[in-house]
Amino acid sequence: MTREWSNWSGSLSFTPGRIEAPENDDALADLVRRAVRDGAAVRVVGSGHSSSPLVQTRDVLVTLTNLRHIETPRQDPREVTIGGGITLDQAGKTFLARGLAFANLGDIDKQTVAGAFATGTHGTGATLPPLATHLVGGRLVTGTGDLVEVGSEDDPELVRALRAALGVLGIFASMRLRLVPVFRLRKRQWCSRAEDCLREFDDLARNHRHVDFYWYPRSDEVKIRTMDLADDSPAELPFARLLDEEVGWSNEVIPNNRELRFEEMEYSVPAERGLACFEEVRERVKAHWRQIVGWRVLYRTVAADDTLLSTAYGRPTATISLHQNNTLPFWGFFRDIEPILRACGGRPHWGKLHTLRADDLRPLYPEWERFLAIRRSCDPEGVFLTPYLRDLLGVD
Numbered sequence: 001m002t003r004e005w006s007n008w009s010g011s012l013s014f015t016p017g018r019i020e021a022p023e024n025d026d027a028l029a030d031l032v033r034r035a036v037r038d039g040a041a042v043r044v045v046g047s048g049h050s051s052s053p054l055v056q057t058r059d060v061l062v063t064l065t066n067l068r069h070i071e072t073p074r075q076d077p078r079e080v081t082i083g084g085g086i087t088l089d090q091a092g093k094t095f096l097a098r099g100l101a102f103a104n105l106g107d108i109d110k111q112t113v114a115g116a117f118a119t120g121t122h123g124t125g126a127t128l129p130p131l132a133t134h135l136v137g138g139r140l141v142t143g144t145g146d147l148v149e150v151g152s153e154d155d156p157e158l159v160r161a162l163r164a165a166l167g168v169l170g171i172f173a174s175m176r177l178r179l180v181p182v183f184r185l186r187k188r189q190w191c192s193r194a195e196d197c198l199r200e201f202d203d204l205a206r207n208h209r210h211v212d213f214y215w216y217p218r219s220d221e222v223k224i225r226t227m228d229l230a231d232d233s234p235a236e237l238p239f240a241r242l243l244d245e246e247v248g249w250s251n252e253v254i255p256n257n258r259e260l261r262f263e264e265m266e267y268s269v270p271a272e273r274g275l276a277c278f279e280e281v282r283e284r285v286k287a288h289w290r291q292i293v294g295w296r297v298l299y300r301t302v303a304a305d306d307t308l309l310s311t312a313y314g315r316p317t318a319t320i321s322l323h324q325n326n327t328l329p330f331w332g333f334f335r336d337i338e339p340i341l342r343a344c345g346g347r348p349h350w351g352k353l354h355t356l357r358a359d360d361l362r363p364l365y366p367e368w369e370r371f372l373a374i375r376r377s378c379d380p381e382g383v384f385l386t387p388y389l390r391d392l393l394g395v396d
């Protein structure tokens with residue numbers, strides 16, 4: 001089947017040689033073997049919510065819409081095995097019925113679990129690492145077309161690599177996750193002056209399970225979102241005005257529904273530099289972009305993890321995200337702010353827009369070479385590589 005494919009925001013569109021939707025794990029392995037034989041590239045796509053051209057190919061684009069099963073392995077009641085094509089919201093609903101949940105979610109839950117993990121997707125919360133830390137194993141189709149069972153019990157380093165692998169180590173036919181018991185959250189949204197929020201933010205991040213804020217350049221106000229376990233007594237924010245409150249299961253309360261399409265650049269910076277970095281961005285936006293960019297700037301926190309290519313690798317993290325309406329020019333704005341984010345030690349979100357390539361990225365990731373060595377062993381022929389990915393990773 002050949003047709004044009006485009007991503008959620010519409011900024012990325014291309015026509016692959018064919019789009020395949022294998023019926024089962026064996027058919028998936030078989031199509032990779034055929035591609036190796038034919039010298040074709042294979043890219044697997046999730047829900048197409050990334051804007052960086054990770055899935056762009058002239059050859060074979062694979063979608064796993066037929067692999068959406070959920071099973072509970074018998075030995076550990078917190079473990080669940082899910083098909084490689086299932087989305088976060090589908091998984092969340094089924095987990096809830098079984099008394100289980102993701103510890104955190106991002107802004108939306110329409111991505112596939114595999115796609116979200118592959119780019120280091122995270123929510124907010126100083127004690128909460130990126131979502132992929134739930135991954136403990138799975139069934140992977142490697143670059144030789146072999147279907148292998150992987151697990152952190154046997155090969156913890158491989159799983160640390162697979163937790164944010166951009167689809168270059170293999171295709172997950174299924175993933176084994178270790179989850180947390182279900183929990184209810186109280187979400188409260190507040191409005192305040194930017195100065196007040198920035199002054200209080202370190203305390204907010206310490207005192208709330210989740211906190212983030214959107215800064216609105218035109219009004220210079222912020223919308224703060226706090227989320228805490230529903231049974232905890234809610235803390236007041238004396239400097240802010242409460243706008244609304246909602247209590248419910250975590251998978252219902254954390255994600256939003258985004259109808260308006262936008263483009264985004266996001267960098268992860270060391271948490272201790274986060275607010276100063278945000279201040280620099282704010283000054284620059286006020287001086288140069290306030291008239292042009294009506295969209296808000298988002299500030300979040302993420303706990304450190306040890307996933308080889310995680311943007312939170314080895315350091316408590318703050319993330320700063322710039323947005324612009326997808327129908328308006330965005331590159332001028334993003335390119336102007338990007339050097340500020342880089343100068344703060346920033347690592348770009350793998351699934352969002354940025355201009356970095358291997359020479360810029362290598363120094364940011366202490367285990368970069370380790371990841372590349374694992375890539376070579378998982379995909380010796382480079383069947384999962386494209387010109388973009390070769391440049392991004394520095395692979396000949």
Ligand SMILES: Cc1cc2nc3c(=O)[nH]c(=O)nc-3n(C[C@H](O)[C@H](O)[C@H](O)COP(=O)(O)OP(=O)(O)OC[C@H]3O[C@@H](n4cnc5c(N)ncnc54)[C@H](O)[C@@H]3O)c2cc1C
Pocket residue numbers: 008043044045046047048049050051054055064084085105106107108110111112113114115116117118119120121122123165166167168170171172173258349351352
């Ligand atoms: C509206 C919106 C809100 C967002 N909110 C957040 C947020 O709160 N936090 C955050 O961190 N990010 C956020 N993102 C970014 C988003 O989570 C990532 O871009 C994510 O990777 C998209 O998942 P997807 O299923 O669409 O995957 P795709 O974009 O289709 O693919 C992403 C990567 O996953 C790989 N992949 C897909 N399936 C598999 C598989 N089965 N096996 C191996 N590799 C696979 C692909 O090859 C590709 O490299 C948001 C994006 C949008 C558009």
